[in-house]
Amino acid sequence: xxxxxxxxxxxxxxxxxxxxxVPSHKLLVRAGYIxxxxxxxxxxxxxxxxxxxxxxxIVREEMDRxxxxxxxxxxxxxxxxxxxxxxxxEYGDTLFRLKDRRGADYMLGPTHEELFxxxxxxxxxxxxxxxxxxxxxxxxxxxxxxxxxGILRGREFLMKDSYSFDLDDDGLKRSxxxxxxxxxxTFDRLGIRYRICFATSGAMGGSASEEFLAxxxxxxxxxVACHSCGYAANAEAVVTPAPPARPVxxxxxxxxxxxxxxxxxxxxxxxxxxxxxxxxxxxxxxKNIVVKVTTPGxxxxxxxxxxVPGDREVDxxxxxxxxxxxxxxxxxxxxxxxxxxxxxxxxGPQALRDLGVKYxxxxxxVTGTSWVTGANEPGKHAANVVAGRDFVxxxxxxxxxxxxxxxxPRCGSALSIDRGIEIGHIFQLGRKYADAAQLDALxxxxxxxxxTMGSYGIGVSRAVAVIAEQWHDELGLVWPREVAPxxxxxxxxxxxxxxxxxxxLAREMEARGVRVLVDDRPGVSPGVKFKDAELLxxxxxxxxxxxxxxxxxxxRDRASGTKEEIPLAEAVDxxxxxx
RNA sequence: CGGGGCGUGGCGCAGCUUGGUAGCGCGCUUGCUUUGGGAGCAAGAAGUCGCAGGUUCAAAUCCUGUCGCCCCGACCA
Numbered sequence: 163x164x165x166x167x168x169x170x171x172x173x174x175x176x177x178x179x180x181x182x183x184v185p186s187h188k189l190l191v192r193a194g195y196i197x198x199x200x201x202x203x204x205x206x207x208x209x210x211x212x213x214x215x216x217x218x219x220i221v222r223e224e225m226d227r228x229x230x231x232x233x234x235x236x237x238x239x240x241x242x243x244x245x246x247x248x249x250x251x252e253y254g255d256t257l258f259r260l261k262d263r264r265g266a267d268y269m270l271g272p273t274h275e276e277l278f279x280x281x282x283x284x285x286x287x288x289x290x291x292x293x294x295x296x297x298x299x300x301x302x303x304x305x306x307x308x309x310x311x312g313i314l315r316g317r318e319f320l321m322k323d324s325y326s327f328d329l330d331d332d333g334l335k336r337s338x339x340x341x342x343x344x345x346x347x348t349f350d351r352l353g354i355r356y357r358i359c360f361a362t363s364g365a366m367g368g369s370a371s372e373e374f375l376a377x378x379x380x381x382x383x384x385x386v387a388c389h390s391c392g393y394a395a396n397a398e399a400v401v402t403p404a405p406p407a408r409p410v411x412x413x414x415x416x417x418x419x420x421x422x423x424x425x426x427x428x429x430x431x432x433x434x435x436x437x438x439x440x441x442x443x444x445x446x447x448x449k450n451i452v453v454k455v456t457t458p459g460x461x462x463x464x465x466x467x468x469x470v471p472g473d474r475e476v477d478x479x480x481x482x483x484x485x486x487x488x489x490x491x492x493x494x495x496x497x498x499x500x501x502x503x504x505x506x507x508x509x510g511p512q513a514l515r516d517l518g519v520k521y522x523x524x525x526x527x528v529t530g531t532s533w534v535t536g537a538n539e540p541g542k543h544a545a546n547v548v549a550g551r552d553f554v555x556x557x558x559x560x561x562x563x564x565x566x567x568x569x570x571p572r573c574g575s576a577l578s579i580d581r582g583i584e585i586g587h588i589f590q591l592g593r594k595y596a597d598a599a600q601l602d603a604l605x606x607x608x609x610x611x612x613x614t615m616g617s618y619g620i621g622v623s624r625a626v627a628v629i630a631e632q633w634h635d636e637l638g639l640v641w642p643r644e645v646a647p648x649x650x651x652x653x654x655x656x657x658x659x660x661x662x663x664x665x666x667l668a669r670e671m672e673a674r675g676v677r678v679l680v681d682d683r684p685g686v687s688p689g690v691k692f693k694d695a696e697l698l699x700x701x702x703x704x705x706x707x708x709x710x711x712x713x714x715x716x717x718r719d720r721a722s723g724t725k726e727e728i729p730l731a732e733a734v735d736x737x738x739x740x741x
Numbered sequence: 742c743g744g745g746g747c748g749u750g751g752c753g754c755a756g757c758u759u760g761g762u763a764g765c766g767c768g769c770u771u772g773c774u775u776u777g778g779g780a781g782c783a784a785g786a787a788g789u790c791g792c793a794g795g796u797u798c799a800a801a802u803c804c805u806g807u808c809g810c811c812c813c814g815a816c817c818a
Contacts (some may be wrong), residue, residue, distance in 0.1 A: 181810075183811085254816095307742080310811090687777090697779095706774095
């Protein structure tokens with residue numbers, strides 16, 4: 163491959179685009195890799211297209227190596243497929259919907275479970291056919307409420323999705339492990355730094371689930387990691403270790419305190435310490451928040467009270483993940499008006515059982531723990547309220563916020579907390595879609611076997627942005643070699659025969675299988691060419707300039723910035739040895 | 742959907758308060774000079790000032806409406 167900048171369709175920008183916030187977005191636009199055409203929708207220019215193809219190729223190679231087989235479904239899909247699984251309505255506004263000339267409903271596929279399932283059902287009928295893994299690399303469409311960060315979160319994006327079809331749970335586990343290994347190889351080759359995190363399966367249903375999160379300051383996901391045992395989990399999936407239960411015998415009796423004007427934890431702690439001779443902190447109080455939970459397909463809302471230690475906020479994302487598919491909503495003033503037993507700001511669990519309200523607590527609230535909490539009367543709180551004696555929760559729930567320093571559920575060490583971008587997700591889907599499609603294989607005994615599925619995704623276009631996000635410096639992009647648009651960027655600085663020599667070198671290297679980008683633009687000053695080379699981010703830069711009169715050229719490493727003068731005659735060998 | 746900001750040549754921005762000739766930088770074209778860190782000089786091309794309506798002798802500027810975009814929070818590769 164030989165690209166000449168004198169004719170390459172490329173214009174670099176000196177200024178950051180006004181609509182870009184994150185480094186990958188700014189740099190990919192400035193370096194002329196992508197251009198915006200609509201919110202969350204981007205075009206790929208020649209260099210960007212090459213990088214995207216490189217990423218695609220690596221993903222494809224690792225999928226093929228694993229034994230998966232590539233197919234391709236249409237992006238334009240009729241409504242029927244998504245009717246059967248209920249997702250035509252469930253997907254809501256995120257689905258791009260359209261009608262054909264006859265008024266029939268169509269959609270742009272946000273994901274393709276139904277199509278894969280249907281295809282397998284149409285072709286395979288015997289247990290001898292299984293297992294099978296199919297994948298595609300397809301443009302997906304989601305009408306995101308808020309696309310952002312350029313290509314990191316678009317409404318149109320390229321995704322690899324694969325599905326495994328197995329006869330039993332052991333087979334599913336094997337297919338899952340195959341994907342896990344393939345993903346590790348893929349992301350390693352892409353040069354992406356990542357953590358494999360336990361995840362919730364979310365709206366898709368299913369059980370075991372892990373996310374590949376690439377740590378970046380601009381990430382949208384929060385995850386915890388334990389540096390002593392290696393545990394890592396999406397914040398939504400973090401399990402809170404429960405302390406051992408304690409005996410309730412001998413604990414002081416519950417005591418109701420007058421606590422006027424103490425609707426918040428802060429005012430409460432201050433008041434009881436000042437007026438009741440206590441020495442408590444927010445962590446000694448039990449905060450009870452009320453939510454109403456609706457289940458999709460039902461219009462009735464269940465009232466639910468959640469108890470968390472008073473020094474912690476409720477993390478709504480974690481709460482939602484815990485209640486899925488139920489959807490929690492804030493309990494508003496008018497809701498309180500309808501439930502006079504629930505006294506806003508002074509709710510205590512002691513009364514909930516009589517009110518018939520379900521009560522779930524943070525796992526830290528175990529039998530024998532003693533709390534200061536509401537007394538279900540305005541201006542009154544109760545102290546020495548003991549779990550297992552004065553109230554008995556209906557269960558536990560992961561809803562409290564996670565903090566750096568919290569105990570690792572596996573080994574007890576302190577957890578760290580970071581942000582990351584989801585670049586891959588693997589999970590054991592189970593039989594949800596197979597049930598919907600009645601996907602069975604005929605077993606050896608002549609009886610049908612319900613197929614169990616796994617679902618696995620990689621954000622291909624997102625991966626390009628993530629690499630840019632992780633591999634750049636103040637000068638520009640710094641591509642890992644395998645995804646870079648070229649192996650070497652030869653700069654002919656422009657005087658005398660320098661450009662001619664640069665072109666000769668370029669042709670020789672091309673003949674040796676090196677992918678070459680050569681700056682042969684006439685009349686462009688050396689400064690401009692150097693800046694562009696640094697912005698574009700090709701891993702190796704070869705400068706053919708003033709040293710030529712002494713028979714030397716300069717070999718630069720973009721990532722480290724190191725420079726070395728080498729004899730012109732050795733240049734081709736040296737560069738060829740790098741690739 | 743809630744909150745904040747912005748719409749002016751290809752890109753980044755000023756002008757608006759106090760109505761009157763549409764301006765700056767980058768980029769682009771031509772010529773000369775320059776050639777190891779986003780060159781200099783000179784001459785050019787290029788803008789329905791988001792859209793619609795209103796006020797006015799006169800609107801980028803004031804008023805009303807409307808559309809769009811970006812950023813921060815609830816969804817996901």
